[in-house]
Amino acid sequence: xxxxxxxxxxxxxxxxxxxxxxxxxxxxxxxxxxxxxxxxxxxxxxxxxxxxxxxxxxxxxxxxxxxxxxxxxxxxxxxxxxxxxxxxxxxxxxxxxxxxxxxxxxxxx
Amino acid sequence: xxxxxxxxxxxxxxxxxxxxxxxxxxxxxxxxxxxxxxxxxxxxxxxxxxxxxxxxxxxxxxxxxxxxxxxxxxxxxxxxxxxxxxxxxxxxxxxxxxxxxxxxxxxxxxxxxxxxx
Numbered sequence: 001x002x003x004x005x006x007x008x009x010x011x012x013x014x015x016x017x018x019x020x021x022x023x024x025x026x027x028x029x030x031x032x033x034x035x036x037x038x039x040x041x042x043x044x045x046x047x048x049x050x051x052x053x054x055x056x057x058x059x060x061x062x063x064x065x066x067x068x069x070x071x072x073x074x075x076x077x078x079x080x081x082x083x084x085x086x087x088x089x090x091x092x093x094x095x096x097x098x099x100x101x102x103x104x105x106x107x108x109x
Numbered sequence: 110x111x112x113x114x115x116x117x118x119x120x121x122x123x124x125x126x127x128x129x130x131x132x133x134x135x136x137x138x139x140x141x142x143x144x145x146x147x148x149x150x151x152x153x154x155x156x157x158x159x160x161x162x163x164x165x166x167x168x169x170x171x172x173x174x175x176x177x178x179x180x181x182x183x184x185x186x187x188x189x190x191x192x193x194x195x196x197x198x199x200x201x202x203x204x205x206x207x208x209x210x211x212x213x214x215x216x217x218x219x220x221x222x223x224x225x226x
Contacts, residue, residue: 003153034211038154045204045219046146046154051212089154093211097168099144101154 004029004090004102011108017078020105022090023071028100030071033093037066037075040087040104049088050075077107085109111135113205113217120223126193129220131205138186139163142208145179145190147201148219155201159208160188195224 005023012018022029022037029035037050048057050066053073063078073092077084090102116130131143144159158169160179167179178191188205203220206213 036212038213045216046213048212048214051210051214057214091154091213097159098170099156101146101156104153
């Protein structure tokens, strides 16, 4: 199963907004299956920041938002802060009990 | 508070097997699925499969069919992942994670498995 496609890197200045795309197929992202997003700091496990396409777990800043259109999901980080500089991964349910992750995006502030 | 604590790093020779444990606490073990995800050095996350901790149902990514086995010890609230026929490409950090709804909401700290002769 092919990974979801994300840009390798995205950069922005402090206070700006950036958007990370996550492109799949009609079998995963485009099929109505729910997408989740994770941040991963060096040497640490991934951390859930968005689930059910647009919901935030308790404690996650409202500067993180997400949307989906067709086969592409997007994560937007608004009011970019230095602490947002890390790696981000998307993930989609792909049917028949399987999941697929994105290729990952390094955000530079 | 939910915790998933994994066993320590392993070094294995090609062809060997490795078994990683994932001890959970802070919730009812049988009510949630445990998924396993791995990450080769500098690479993306890769979903491997999952175990239904309530009924022992398992599902594996086709990539690992025949080499991968998930088991559980319900009284100990612990899940296990065993990978056989190890090759250098299996060198990675292996994570267990709990699925809640559509997201993996809690993760183990990861277990580095190094395959080298």
